[in-house]
């Protein structure tokens with residue numbers, strides 16, 4: 405089965421939260437030099453939760469779709485809770501099976517999110 | 524005689540993967556049965572260590588091993604077979620040169636010259652040497668036609684090199700790529716060496732022939748270089764074996780790279796005398812089976828001859844480029860020079876801003892193997908301002924049908940992202 409399921413293509417072509425925030429309280433840059441993928445992620449918080457979250461950057465369909473799905477998931481969630489998010493949870497959000505090589509693409513935004521919430 | 528369909532029968536991987544469309548020979552080539560059989564022959568019939576045992580199978584193994592050295596020596600027309608040193612690959616060969624020559628030769632303020640299109644294996648060792656010694660690294664750029672900026676070609680393909688701005692009497696080493704693994708350019712290595720030696724006759728020239736050895740005939744004497752390196756696995760041979768060729772007088776004066784068994788003559792408590800060249804540089808038990816089987820790879824290439832192989836690859840590259848341009852027009856950018864004569868069988872491209880990983884992944888759904896990424900040429904990709912590219916590379920077992928599949932696959936890629 406193709407990993408380019410409709411949900412992936414949808415989130416790649418119309419990424420959610422693909423934006424810069426006006427006054428982010430936390431920002432982070434992550435990259436995957438092997439593929440040249442780069443993400444800049446930011447968030448604002450309110451009462452210990454993610455008030456708003458956004459990302460910009462370039463990458464393959466998997467890394468962009470994953471950033472889109474993950475930021476969507478993170479919005480409104482407790483920062484503490486997000487810090488215990490596991491790689492498997494992210495793969496679950498994508499709903500596709502990934503080879504070890506593509507796992508790196510899928511998990512780039514997760515790496516960024518963990519850095520953001522642990523700042 | 525040269526029939527790619529028939530050639531495939533010699534490559535068992537096609538039997539085990541009947542639908543395989545392998546277009547990544549620049550990363551590593553497939554292996555013919557004769558090479559695989561030779562590896563097995565060693566393990567089955569005379570799997571002894573070399574240069575040590577007095578018994579018959581050890582002598583047989585040593586003979587086979589040293590015969591490989593002679594065959595490699597003939598393969599690149601070196602003056603004497605002692606100039607051939609076996610390493611584990613082009614990477615190790617280059618590291619050996621940088622480390623040993625660096626120790627012996629390079630001081631603060633010296634210059635090392637290389638080019639922007641180098642594979643990391645012929646870039647990072649020099650960069651590190653520079654950091655250790657305070658030498659200066661100078662980098663030759665490429666022009667709009669993706670060829671060395673210091674080269675100009677006449678209408679008839681004759682090349683003129685002007686490196687008077689780069690190479691000086693302070694330049695100790697010139698390290699250049701023969702055939703680019705990303706652009707597919709066949710670089711005017713002989714000409715640049717000639718020019719460099721005119722400016723500084725003492726300059727040491729190093730040629731990375733990792734992508735040349737599988738495809739074009741190499742003659743180290745005619746090239747006029749001081750060192751030349753390549754890997755076995757890209758030229759139908761086994762993994763884990765590479766070649767370092769160096770002029771005998773350099774090898775003799777250079778310090779060893781590693782210490783241990785085989786590379787010594789005599790060891791006393793305080794002092795060790797080293798073995799002669801080439802053994803001085805072959806410390807420890809080498810990949811014996813792989814080195815023995817390397818000569819079968821050379822025999823296979825010689826059977827068809829480089830002229831036929833090159834013609835075939837160039838034709839495929841040309842067919843692929845023309846077909847892709849026809850199909851995708853402005854949406855596709857092909858890297859490398861426009862002139863087909865100055866290209867090898869490597870075709871790298873950027874398609875419609877689709878990420879190369881996505882291209883390679885979708886092609887894989889149709890059993891088409893291409894490479895996606897920076898192909899270990901990050902400085903070049905930075906210069907070209909592409910974070911990554913997709914590369915198809917051809918060898919003697921590929922045919923036009925493979926190209927047709929590739930183009931069909933790319934059509935599917937474009938369609939997937941048009942949804």
Ligand SMILES: Cc1ncc(COP(=O)(O)O)c(C=O)c1O
Pocket residue numbers: 549550611612613614615642644645700702703704731733734754756765899
């Ligand atoms: C031009 C060039 N130089 C050096 C190397 C390094 O070869 P190896 O990985 O076999 O040591 C490669 C392999 O990709 C290459 O293409």
